[in-house]
Amino acid sequence: MKIHVLPSGPIKTIGYLLTEPALGAAVLVDAPQGIMEKIAPVLAQEGCTLKELWLTHGHWDHTQDAAKVVRETKALVRGHLDDRVLYESPAIMEERMGMKLGLEPVQIDHWVSQGETFKALGRDFEVRHVPGHCPGNVLFYQADTSAAFVGDALFKAGVGRWDFPGGDFETLAQSIREQIYTLPDATVVFPGHGARTTVGAEKAGNPYVAAVTP
Numbered sequence: 001m002k003i004h005v006l007p008s009g010p011i012k013t014i015g016y017l018l019t020e021p022a023l024g025a026a027v028l029v030d031a032p033q034g035i036m037e038k039i040a041p042v043l044a045q046e047g048c049t050l051k052e053l054w055l056t057h058g059h060w061d062h063t064q065d066a067a068k069v070v071r072e073t074k075a076l077v078r079g080h081l082d083d084r085v086l087y088e089s090p091a092i093m094e095e096r097m098g099m100k101l102g103l104e105p106v107q108i109d110h111w112v113s114q115g116e117t118f119k120a121l122g123r124d125f126e127v128r129h130v131p132g133h134c135p136g137n138v139l140f141y142q143a144d145t146s147a148a149f150v151g152d153a154l155f156k157a158g159v160g161r162w163d164f165p166g167g168d169f170e171t172l173a174q175s176i177r178e179q180i181y182t183l184p185d186a187t188v189v190f191p192g193h194g195a196r197t198t199v200g201a202e203k204a205g206n207p208y209v210a211a212v213t214p
Helices: 035-046 066-073 081-088 091-097 169-180 199-205
Strands: 002-008 013-020 025-029 049-054 076-080 110-112 117-120 123-129 138-142 147-151 188-191
Touching: 002 035, 013 035, 013 188, 025 035, 035 049, 035 066, 049 066, 076 081, 081 091, 123 169
Parallel strands: 025 049, 049 076, 076 110, 147 188
Antiparallel strands: 002 013, 013 025, 117 123, 123 138, 138 147
């Protein structure tokens, strides 16, 4: 499985394109603005078809081109029910931001849940619910490749903001300890913004959330 890191949109939100050329299949994690133009040449070069779009949470910068991706690829969409209102009524975010963001509703084909496992690209993936930044933030974990796509829950030496509607620091800290820090230390954390890190590195030195409750 190849992992293509594609920062896109006005605040460089990262879309992750996962490709498996041997199977001619691909999955996209999050859909920031302009992502379709970035994934199209990769899909063509590797002979892959985009099968699924996984949304880590419903904030505008992760969903701005979700509807466009679905129109052009017919990909199945996965997301968490707790962010349903953001997926189906994105004008709420435009009101909060005080600007037009060009958001369109996106239909979720499959609502994921805590502990769910499913197959994609010939591998098993696990869903973990990590609210606190956003009610429906989830991570997608692939054990064989030691990869976790965590949305905006955890960053290198940082955590997601909790001052947005639906955010809460104590919820976020508990989510990180219970759902991310319980992954193997060698797990590579692929965040929605910035550089990748590892579970072990954040357990040892994250300045916001220690590995154990103080």
